[in-house]
Amino acid sequence: MSPRYIARNSNIAARLLGDEMIVMSARDSTLFTLNPLATEIWQAADGRTPLAEIVETRICPKFEVEPAAAYQDAEAFVEQLASHGILLVSDQPIEPA
């Protein structure tokens, strides 16, 4: 399986509110609130760190979840945000815009 890289789209609006990230899509103004786990992934989405590494180093230790299940949840989350243009996904590192 090739690594997956994720990066935040620069066209969104976002702010941390308490322990949740509020994200607004520029494309359709849809508003999302990310739970603490999703917020952790979001904050780690630098375009250079593979998703699997994010899950292994930031999600599993902090939220005490099994790597396989955590990766599956993370992939679903990433797909959902990518479909709204909020996250960029690639099998290559993503350069900053």
Add this chain to the structure above:
Amino acid sequence: MSSLLDQVAAKALALGVPLSVQLDLTWRCNLRCLHCYLEHDGGAELPAGAFAEILDQLAGAGALFLVLSGGEVLLRQDFFEILEHARARLFSVKLKTNGTLLGASEARRLRALAVQQVDISIYSHRREVHDGVTRMPGSLERSLAAVRELRSQGVSVRLVDVLMRQNVSDYQGVQALAAELGAAFVVDPTVTPKLNGDRSVTALRIGGSTLARIFRDPSVVGHVGEFCAPPPPPDEAVLNEYPCSAGHTACYISPCGDLYPCVQFPLPCGNLRRQTFAEIWRGSPALTQVRAIRSRDLPVCRQCANLSRCSRCPGLACLEGDLLGPSTLDCEKAHARTSIPPSLAASR
């Protein structure tokens, strides 16, 4: 069921976060609209660097929704520098402009910067009426050209129609224009006194019977039966509510850095050249005073059956001389909406 935005607002309220901020970059304007509440001449303006610092502080305080307004924002040569900084800090930006200085290149830049929405004031579909309000010949043509440029770039546009005696009969024409241009449309019957206290502009306000007719137009209010239904008597939950978000999750910053609870709420809270945003937001006695007020503390309004349908503006009440009193404009609006007169409402 509350919307996600309602839930976010409730969380911001609980955390004391200024979720929404209006930032006026200038009070200068190239139009001289009949109803404008601003003095356009003179007045200090912060440089772009100072606004950038304020934006950093606002982002740090948790502000997400930013309205950049004026005056006419495009009169500032450094407008895009400020906007770029706001977007780099991931604000959701809405822009208020008259559009007369907005051409193809500005529209492209607004699109590239992912501005959420541009509000452009259109007072009539008829040149003589719109230009009569703005007192600038050719302004309707130029504003509509801006709308077309923005729409061609895919930028969301909303036509804002402030209703006055001069133009109220034309709102359906503006509404049709908005549909033709692919823009949203909203009417606003609020004509506020000038910030210097001059109330003469309020003579432009439309009468209650006209407002009642507009409030029964489903193309404006949606479901008329729901919108105009007499409200249930105020219960404990309603009496414990804050009158509005001003000073709680929203605030206004003037071109010289003065901070107020809202653009319509002339209660000075501090100045951002002398204090940080956090110092004012957390420590201003004026904001503390505003935040202490619940609906039950309003001696007249708490007895009014229209309370839960009323959009009472504490700023307009303040302009009328009593922070805890009614805002008569909102009394009229609530009356037009529910048909329950304020006097009767107050005695029920």
